[in-house]
Amino acid sequence: MDQNNNNNNNNNNNDDNEQSIVTLLHSYGVGSARYLSFIPTNNNAINICPTSHDPNNSIQNEIDPSSNHLITLSIGSSVSVWNVQSQQRLLFKRLHQDIITCLINLSHVSPYSSSSSSSSSSSSSSSCKPMYISASYSGEIGVWDKSWNKIGFYRLPERKSIKVMHLSVHPLIQIIDNQEEIESINIAVSSEAANCTIFIINYNLSSSLFKLVSIQEGLNFFAEINQENKLVTIQQNVGKAGFEHDRTEHIEDDKVSLVVYQGVGTMESPARKKYQFTFDSPLGVECAVVVKNKSISNQMAVVIGRTIAVMDTLNAQCLWRVKCEGHGVIKDIIFDGATLIVPNSSKLLVYQFGINHPIQTIKSEHGAVYALQWAIRNQRIWIFDEAGVHNISMINNNNQNNQNNQNINNNDNNLVDSFKLIHYQITCCGVDFNHDASMVAGGDFFGNLLIWSSRDDNIGEAPIKTHSFGIPIRCLTWSLNQKEDRNIIMVGTMDGGLMCFDFIKEESCLIANLDNDAITCLQWGGSNRDLLAAGTTGGNLYLFQYNQETNTFKLLWRKLAHKPHIGKEQDLKFGSINKFAEIWSLTFSPPYQHDDNNNIMIATCSEDQTTAIWELEEQEKEPCQSIKVLTGHSLAVTCVDWIHTNEMGNILATCADDHTIRVWKTSTTNVENWEEIGIFKTTDDVGEWHTVTYLSLIECENGRVVVACSTQNGWLFIFDLKSMTKVFSKRIHLGSIEGLKWNRLKNRVKY
Structure with missing residues (x-):
C-alpha cells in the first residue's frame, strides 16, 4: 500500500483540543521501562535547564556530556x-x-550511507547532530533535537486499534564535502x-516532511531495520488470547519464521525473504524481543522464553x-559483537558466541528486568526493572574470566560503584491530596508512603517526606483538617492495619487491626469532618470518630455491609463473591447534603455487583439497613463517587469490571429515589480485556460537570x-x- 503523506500536521503543535480538558502539571517517581522498546542514554552533549518544567521555556544550561x-526516561506522556x-x-x-512507548537516541544508531561514495566515507568527518x-501508544511520532525541542511531528493514519509498542x-x-549529514x-x-502492523515511514x-511508504501486515512480532536498511521481523503462531480471529495468516505451532524485507523505505512492496526454523521452547511461548547486534550489521538475536537464537539476516539462517x-522470560538483552548479556534474577549472565554456558556473572540488586543498555561499553550497564533504574559496574563484579578488568584502576569509584534511582517500588496503590493540593501522597506494595510537593514551581525530583510501614x-x-498540628494521613494495609501517619512528627502508629x-x-x-469510614475485603464497613483535641480515634460501629452470595448462580470469573x-470503594454524601432528618449517608460498592446507600443517624451514628441498593452492573462495582452540583443537584457515579x-x-x-441518567462504555477505545478501576466526579470552574475514570x-x-x-480518552500510564483523586479547591486530579 502506497500512501504519500506530506503530513499536513507536521509542524502543528502536538497539543489538540483535549488540552483544554486535561493539562499535565506534574509527575512523580521514576518512569517505568516496563513496556518501552528502547531507552536513550545521554552520552552526547545536551542543553537543559535544571529547574525548568515549562515546555515553552528556552533551555540554556550546559550539562557535562561525558557523564x-x-x-532519559518516559513517564506517561513526558x-x-x-x-x-x-x-x-x-x-x-x-x-x-x-x-x-518508544524512545530512541538517534546518535547511537549506526548510519547507512546513501551516497555512491560511501566506500570512502572513512575519510569523511561526521557532522550528524544528536536527536x-x-x-506514543496511539500513533504519534515525534522528532526532537538534543534539547528536546520539536523538529517534526506525525500521526499514523487512522486504523483499527493502533497500539504502537516498538x-x-x-x-x-549523504556525504557532502567530506562531511556526513543525515539526509533522511x-x-x-x-x-x-x-498480529503486528508495521508502518514504514x-x-x-531538509524538508521536515514525513512520507508513509508502506504498511506491512502479518503474524509479526515487532520489526527491526538493520544497518543494511533491511526490515527484519519474526512470525509465530501465538499471541493474545481472544484475538485469534484477527490474524491475517497462520503458521505451524512449533515453527518460527524470520522474514527479511529488502529495500525498506524505497518501495511500496519490498521483496521478502522468509526462513522458517523450529525453536526449542514450550508451545504458546511468544517471542519476547528481537535485538540487533550493535557491532555486526547482519546479525540479530531472537528471544523466546529463555532460548536465544542468533540469526544471519543476510542469508536468513540460524x-x-x-x-x-x-x-523467567527474558525481556531484553545486550547483543554486541560476540557478547550477549542476559538477565537472571539478581544477576546478569554474560555469554560468548558459540559457548553454551556463561563466561561471567555480574551481581546486582535488580528485580524483574525490562530493559538493558550500555552506560559505558564493556564497563557499565543500565538495568531497568519494575522499581526503577540501576547503573552497575562490570568491574570488580565477580571478575572471574572478565577481561574487561585489565588495565582498569579499581580505585576509580566512578567506574566501580553502582547507583540506582528508585522511589515507588512494585505497584503504587492509594493516592490523595492534602486540603489545598499543595502536596500529594501515594503508597506502594512495599509499604512505602511518599509525599511530594505539587506546587507549580516544583519539578518533583524527590519526595519531601518518606515513611516505611513495612506492609503493603x-x-x-x-x-480534611487545615490545622497544621492535625495534618495526618490515614493508611489502610493489606493485613487489615489502620495506620495513622503524623505529617509534622513524621511518626506512625497503629489505630486498629481489623482482624487481617x-x-x-x-x-x-x-x-x-471527624468521621472516618473504612471498607474491607471481607465486605465490612467500619466507622471511626476522630477527636481532634486528644488526637485519638474511637470505633463507633462495624457492619457486614455486603454479604457473599453463597449457593446462588453467579459468574465466578472475577472475585470471590461465593x-x-x-x-472496593465508599464515599460520604456531599457536605451539608443530607436527608430529610439531616442524617449523613455513605455509599459503598462491592464485588457483589451492587452499590448500597446507608443512613447514619447524626446523634448516635448507628447504621440502619441500606435505604437504597443500586443495580445494573453485571460484574464487580469497583468505585463510587457522590457530589452535589449547583446545576445538576445530587449526582452519584459508579464504574465496574463490565467496562461501564x-x-x-x-x-x-x-435520597431513596435515584434515577439512572446515563451509561458510558470504555470497550471500543481500549479494544482489549480490561477493568474500569477508579472514578471521580468533577465540577469544573465553569460549572461543567464531568466524570473521570481510569482502567487497570x-x-x-x-x-x-x-x-x-x-471528551477525553487516552492511555496515560504504562x-x-x-x-484517582480530585481536589475540589484547586480543581486538580491525581492518578
Missing part, C-alpha cells in the same frame, strides 16, 4: 532526564498526548505483537542457539454529564491506575 550517569548518581531530575517535558525519536530507525547519510530517516513503527530532515540458565499499602486518605481483613478504601466525612463480597460507568441522580430531599491498563476517560459525551 555516564545521565538517563520525558525526564535524570542524573542517577546525584538523584537529580534535570528536565521534565511533555511530548505527547498519551503514553510514550531523539519518540512514539520503534526501529535507520538514518540515511527510515522509521519502522510496530503495533502490539501477535521516511522523514526528510548461526547459534543457546538455552540460557535461570528462570492498599489505600490512604489525607485529613485487608482495608480496601478509606474516606473522611461528617459535618465536622466466599465474601469485597467493598453508570450515572445516577436524585433530589436533595428524597492505564487509560483515562472523561465524560461530560451535560452532553453525555466522551501499568494499572491504582488511584
